[in-house]
Amino acid sequence: MIATLAASMGLNPGDAAFWMPLAFMGMLFLLVLAGTVFDGFDIGVGILLAWAPAEERGRMMNLLSPWRDANEFWLLLGVGLFVAAFPFGWGAVLGQLYGPLTAMVIGTVLRSACFELRIRARTEHKSWWLWGFWAGSVLTAFGQGMALGRIVTGYQTVAGYGWFAVFVGFCAVATYVLLGSSWVIMRVRGALQQRAANWGRHAVRWTAAGMIAIAVTLGLANAGIFYKWSNLAHIGVAISTWVLLLGCFVAIEMILTRIVAGRARSLRAAPFLLCICLLALMVGALAFSLFPYLILDDLTLWDAAANTDVLRLVLVGVGVAVPVMLVFNLLAYRSVFSDEVLRN
Amino acid sequence: MDISPLQLARIQFTGSASFLAFFLPMTLALAWVLLFFKWRARVTRDPGWTAAYRFWVRVYALAFVLTLAGSVPLLFQLGSLWAGLMDKIGNVAGPLIGYAVLSVFIFKSCFLGVMLFGQRRVSPAVHTFSIFMVAIGQMAAVFWVVVLQSWLETPTGARFFDGRYQVFDWPAVVFNPALGWQLGLFALTSALAAAFLIMGVTAWQALRRPLDHAEKLAFKAAVVLGALAVVLQVPVGVGSARVTALHQPAKAAAVAAYWETGAQPSFTLWGIPDSRQKRTRHDVTVAHGSTLLGQDAITGQFQGLDTYSGMHPPVGPIFFTVRVAVLLAIVMGLTAWVVFLRVRNRGFDPSVLSRASLRGVSLLMFAGSLSGVLHTWIYLFGMQPYAVNGTVTQTEILGPAASGSLALALTSYTALYVLLIVAFLAMLFHAARYGVIPVRKVGRAA
Numbered sequence: 001m002i003a004t005l006a007a008s009m010g011l012n013p014g015d016a017a018f019w020m021p022l023a024f025m026g027m028l029f030l031l032v033l034a035g036t037v038f039d040g041f042d043i044g045v046g047i048l049l050a051w052a053p054a055e056e057r058g059r060m061m062n063l064l065s066p067w068r069d070a071n072e073f074w075l076l077l078g079v080g081l082f083v084a085a086f087p088f089g090w091g092a093v094l095g096q097l098y099g100p101l102t103a104m105v106i107g108t109v110l111r112s113a114c115f116e117l118r119i120r121a122r123t124e125h126k127s128w129w130l131w132g133f134w135a136g137s138v139l140t141a142f143g144q145g146m147a148l149g150r151i152v153t154g155y156q157t158v159a160g161y162g163w164f165a166v167f168v169g170f171c172a173v174a175t176y177v178l179l180g181s182s183w184v185i186m187r188v189r190g191a192l193q194q195r196a197a198n199w200g201r202h203a204v205r206w207t208a209a210g211m212i213a214i215a216v217t218l219g220l221a222n223a224g225i226f227y228k229w230s231n232l233a234h235i236g237v238a239i240s241t242w243v244l245l246l247g248c249f250v251a252i253e254m255i256l257t258r259i260v261a262g263r264a265r266s267l268r269a270a271p272f273l274l275c276i277c278l279l280a281l282m283v284g285a286l287a288f289s290l291f292p293y294l295i296l297d298d299l300t301l302w303d304a305a306a307n308t309d310v311l312r313l314v315l316v317g318v319g320v321a322v323p324v325m326l327v328f329n330l331l332a333y334r335s336v337f338s339d340e341v342l343r344n
Numbered sequence: 345m346d347i348s349p350l351q352l353a354r355i356q357f358t359g360s361a362s363f364l365a366f367f368l369p370m371t372l373a374l375a376w377v378l379l380f381f382k383w384r385a386r387v388t389r390d391p392g393w394t395a396a397y398r399f400w401v402r403v404y405a406l407a408f409v410l411t412l413a414g415s416v417p418l419l420f421q422l423g424s425l426w427a428g429l430m431d432k433i434g435n436v437a438g439p440l441i442g443y444a445v446l447s448v449f450i451f452k453s454c455f456l457g458v459m460l461f462g463q464r465r466v467s468p469a470v471h472t473f474s475i476f477m478v479a480i481g482q483m484a485a486v487f488w489v490v491v492l493q494s495w496l497e498t499p500t501g502a503r504f505f506d507g508r509y510q511v512f513d514w515p516a517v518v519f520n521p522a523l524g525w526q527l528g529l530f531a532l533t534s535a536l537a538a539a540f541l542i543m544g545v546t547a548w549q550a551l552r553r554p555l556d557h558a559e560k561l562a563f564k565a566a567v568v569l570g571a572l573a574v575v576l577q578v579p580v581g582v583g584s585a586r587v588t589a590l591h592q593p594a595k596a597a598a599v600a601a602y603w604e605t606g607a608q609p610s611f612t613l614w615g616i617p618d619s620r621q622k623r624t625r626h627d628v629t630v631a632h633g634s635t636l637l638g639q640d641a642i643t644g645q646f647q648g649l650d651t652y653s654g655m656h657p658p659v660g661p662i663f664f665t666v667r668v669a670v671l672l673a674i675v676m677g678l679t680a681w682v683v684f685l686r687v688r689n690r691g692f693d694p695s696v697l698s699r700a701s702l703r704g705v706s707l708l709m710f711a712g713s714l715s716g717v718l719h720t721w722i723y724l725f726g727m728q729p730y731a732v733n734g735t736v737t738q739t740e741i742l743g744p745a746a747s748g749s750l751a752l753a754l755t756s757y758t759a760l761y762v763l764l765i766v767a768f769l770a771m772l773f774h775a776a777r778y779g780v781i782p783v784r785k786v787g788r789a790a
């Protein structure tokens with residue numbers, strides 16, 4: 001497939017002009033995935049603050065504390081790499097997503113500022129900042145979902161597509177709630193854990209609805225993508241994706257039901273891991289559908305990539321960034337899967 | 345009222361840039377001031393310096409949070425508001441923005457946590473080193489942004505070909521003619537922002553209670569820094585005006601309100617420019633004063649606004665902004681030197697100043713930051729109607745967003761920025777009045 005693709009552009013797979021954009025797209029994909037998972041549980045816990053009893057809210061914020069610095073940077077790194085490697089697609093994509101991105105940016109600013117200001121605020125003001133963090137989380141999730149809804153419908157602006165984007169925005173909130181609550185289930189025990197399992201059960205249905213809606217819309221709105229998923233060469237991929245997707249949903253639902261009932265304590269990491277699988281499947285399937293386009297049927301990633309000599313400069317930056325990122329993230333996330341530990 | 349999308353986009357971008365320009369200079373300079381406090385504490389063993397560090401690191405942390413938060417909207421607006429921009433200058437701007445993000449990522453992830461929360465976990469030398477790295481890292485990030493900003497004014501090292509800039513000489517892109525003066529101006533604005541903030545807050549405290557030793561030490565450092573920076577501002581200001589005259593003659597003509605090409609004009613000190621009648625009303629002029637801008641020395645002739653067929657910056661806004669900025673610089677200069685001379689032989693103790701002077705100094709608390717905002721306005725107004733000086737106009741890069749959503753976004757951003765500024769002020773004054781207690785993040789032993 002790679003060789004055919006290169007030949008169709010008159011390039012050798014070994015040409016820098018061919019493989020560098022591809023490599024950057026791979027990195028961008030990993031950044032998006034990491035951002036969805038790690039910033040995602042952060043957003044999810046933020047949204048859940050509204051449903052948590054008042055005395056648990058501070059504890060939930062503290063749970064996030066060690067990872068905030070690492071979590072909030074995925075978005076910036078992703079945007080930085082996007083603009084540096086694919087500048088000619090950047091404005092085209094971001095310009096079409098003005099509304100959703102504005103919601104996301106305002107949400108992100110609120111989250112980032114409120115979290116830090118809350119730590120330094122007077123005790124009587126702490127709850128204001130907590131609500132700011134909540135509002136920011138909801139806005140960020142909704143904005144990201146709206147953006148996704150616009151992307152999969154090819155940025156069409158007819159009214160019906162707008163409502164679809166709103167629906168996907170709502171489902172994205174649910175997805176982050178599911179991710180956040182399954183992370184809480186893994187991290188804490190006791191009443192909060194059971195509560196979280198209950199939140200997760202409500203969210204899992206809307207997550208499933210959203211993901212299936214995206215898959216169906218993507219296939220129906222674009223004949224090329226429908227063909228990609230339904231032709232015989234890829235039918236195995238299609239079937240296994242659907243089986244895995246549905247399997248994950250069923251398994252999450254079953255485990256959550258048991259945790260709500262006070263059983264299956266040994267499986268408490270499972271919902272979070274299954275959620276990661278779900279998100280990886282969704283982001284992967286989206287990438288597979290869109291590839292090799294950045295804007296469907298319009299702009300390939302090679303069209304959008306900067307000149308080769310510019311990409312070499314970007315590669316130098318990536319060469320500096322990756323070791324720092326690996327060390328920093330390994331240090332920051334090494335205990336992400338562990339239990340709540342109250343230090344000091 | 346009907347405002348065009350272009351105007352709304354300009355207002356929104358200018359607003360976001362102003363928010364950043366308010367907090368970025370103080371963040372940038374406070375890191376160096378904190379490094380100085382830390383170093384003095386180590387050398388002199390005077391606990392006052394440590395106490396000063398402890399108070400001002402809180403203010404620094406607040407300013408940093410808002411700076412980082414304020415940079416996110418600007419980054420996204422570059423893509424979503426000015427959607428066509430990267431298509432023209434992506435080969436130049438892409439790596440620069442990428443490196444700026446990378447620089448922030450590196451110093452924030454590696455050193456900022458140690459600086460703010462790790463003081464008791466690491467040795468004093470490592471802690472001092474991490475403050476140094478944060479200060480350097482911030483400068484590195486700002487460097488890339490200033491490179492882009494100055495390149496947009498003086499686009500050298502790249503050729504505009506087939507609707508896209510292609511770089512042929514990276515050193516010429518980075519070290520473009522406007523870079524040096526802009527960096528200098530930025531550094532001095534930052535120094536002034538920190539100096540006047542510290543002077544102002546300390547004066548505000550002195551109006552309420554006797555100062556302690558640490559506050560007097562911080563005041564001394566700030567007065568010296570401020571007095572030096574205001575002096576250096578003069579040559580740097582003149583230098584950047586000359587670069588403007590050479591590379592952005594239309595902007596220079598708008599600043600001077602020089603309407604019609606002709607004989608050597610007299611320099612307009614003040615007046616009310618009237619764009620419709622193309623003249624300046626109630627003007628106060630200095631004969632042959634236009635040599636101040638150096639336009640004649642470089643080009644040998646004077647070009648009025650009539651030579652640019654409308655493709656020049658809006659005269660009113662830039663005319664007034666430049667004059668307000670100069671006035672503010674003069675007020676800061678006089679204040680810094682009067683205070684310096686008054687307290688110099690009295691141990692730099694602000695309590696020797698009269699209550700009226702203290703009130704004056706505390707009113708100028710944000711003068712440095714405001715001059716940063718004014719410089720941003722001069723830059724942005726002066727770029728109009730271009731996005732890249734002389735080649736790419738703002739009209740052609742404007743994104744597809746409709747007036748309605750732009751207006752909604754503008755309202756939301758305004759509310760957000762007002763909230764954050766009010767929070768900053770409230771927390772700053774609370775800290776100034778009652779002192780600070782160290783914070784810790786759960787999971788970070790410190």
